[in-house]
Amino acid sequence: MALAVLLGLLLASSVAVYQMSKDKARLMELRLQGGAAEVRPDLPPNTAKIGGSFALINQDGKKVTDADYRGKYLFVYFGYTYCPDLCPTGLQSIAHALDQLGPDAAKVQPLYITIDPARDTPEKLKQYVGSFHPRIVGLTGTAQQIADIAKKYQVYYAKGEMVDDKDYVMDHSSLIYLMDPKGKFITTFDEEADPASLVKALRGAWAQKRP
Numbered sequence: 001m002a003l004a005v006l007l008g009l010l011l012a013s014s015v016a017v018y019q020m021s022k023d024k025a026r027l028m029e030l031r032l033q034g035g036a037a038e039v040r041p042d043l044p045p046n047t048a049k050i051g052g053s054f055a056l057i058n059q060d061g062k063k064v065t066d067a068d069y070r071g072k073y074l075f076v077y078f079g080y081t082y083c084p085d086l087c088p089t090g091l092q093s094i095a096h097a098l099d100q101l102g103p104d105a106a107k108v109q110p111l112y113i114t115i116d117p118a119r120d121t122p123e124k125l126k127q128y129v130g131s132f133h134p135r136i137v138g139l140t141g142t143a144q145q146i147a148d149i150a151k152k153y154q155v156y157y158a159k160g161e162m163v164d165d166k167d168y169v170m171d172h173s174s175l176i177y178l179m180d181p182k183g184k185f186i187t188t189f190d191e192e193a194d195p196a197s198l199v200k201a202l203r204g205a206w207a208q209k210r211p
Contacts, residue, residue: 049154050152050153050154050177050185051076051152051153051177051179051183051184051185052066052149052152052153052183053065053066053067053152054066054141054145054148054149054152055141055145056113056139056140056141056145056146056149057122057139057140057141058122058137058138058139059122059123059125059126059129059137059138059139060122060126061122064139066183069109069111069183070181070182070183071181072107072108072109072181073107073108073109073178073179073180073181073202073205074108074109074110074111074177074178074179074183075094075097075108075109075110075111075176075177075178075198076110076111076113076153076176076177076179077090077091077094077110077111077112077113077175077176077177077191078112078113078114078115078150078153078155078157078172078173078174079091079112079113079114079115079172079174080114080115080116080119080120080170080172081114081116081119081120081124081125081128082116082119082167082169082170083169083170083172084169086172086174086191087112087174087191088132089191089192090174090176090191091112091129091132091133091136092132093176093189093191093192093193093194093195093198094110094132094133094136094176094195094198095132095133095136096195097195097196097198097199097202098110098133098135099133099195100195100196100199101199101202104202104203104206105135107202107206108135108202109135109137110133110135110136110137111136111137111139112125112128112129112136112137112138112139113138113139113140113146113149113150114138114139114140114146115146115150115155115157115170115172116170117140117141117142117143117145117146118143120138120140121140122138122140125138125139125140126138153177155172155173155175156171156172156173157170157171157172157173158170158171158172159171174190174191175188175189175190175191176188176189176190176191176193176198178198178201178202178205180205186201186205187201189201
């Protein structure tokens with residue numbers, strides 16, 4: 001019995017590694033085809049142009065704009081609630097960073113912007129992001145609104161393979177963007193970033209603002 005369980009775990013691990021490798025290969029193929037030229041695992045190009053205005057719907061169904069978050073440092077992360085691995089990893093990194101910040105977490109507003117507005121309703125986003133940390137806010141909008149903000153952040157996303165007759169996966173880049181209180185780009189992290197590195201970047205930015 002123990003041997004059967006061990007073999008099952010090894011098989012599941014192999015399948016997971018295969019799927020991740022397949023996803024990365026898919027993104028590389030899209031880059032070569034010119035369909036995802038903006039995707040990079042480390043740092044996106046044209047960083048001076050990252051960010052911009054937006055008008056979206058928050059997890060409570062209220063209209064919000066970028067102006068509503070002025071005065072806060074932002075962690076901006078794009079994904080979708082059906083994401084099997086990248087998004088949970090990225091959101092956990094953000095959540096752990098917030099916990100490490102303690103009271104200083106009040107200076108930061110994490111935003112999780114869906115790239116799958118057809119399925120990610122405000123209600124679903126609220127339940128999803130709330131399972132990671134109460135300070136994370138989910139944002140959605142029309143397909144055009146999502147396309148507009150994704151372009152401003154140089155985010156790649158596209159509908160991927162069908163899982164069955166109803167469900168599908170989304171191919172997407174996976175970077176956590178750190179923005180300053182005026183909406184200016186500071187830096188990015190990948191979804192597997194050590195939460196301590198997010199905290200360090202924030203404290204470094206705060207130190208530079210001191211007189």
